Amino acid sequence: MxxxxxxxxxxxxxxxxxxxxxxxxxxxxxxxxxxGMNRNRTDFxxxxxxxx
Numbered sequence: 001m002x003x004x005x006x007x008x009x010x011x012x013x014x015x016x017x018x019x020x021x022x023x024x025x026x027x028x029x030x031x032x033x034x035x036g037m038n039r040n041r042t043d044f045x046x047x048x049x050x051x052x
Contacts, residue, residue, distance in 0.1 A: 025046070
């Protein structure tokens with residue numbers, strides 16, 4: 001296969017916690033790897049929310 005990424009897979013972990021009654025914070029880490037990829041990638045996501 002020329003020019004393509006070939007076999008690509010990802011895996012990750014995440015979590016969410018509630019604090020202060022109505023506030024929440026969440027986070028996630030996702031790793032993307034594959035045969036034929038020039039560079040592997042790691043994504044980090046963080047979020048904060050308020051429940052009405």
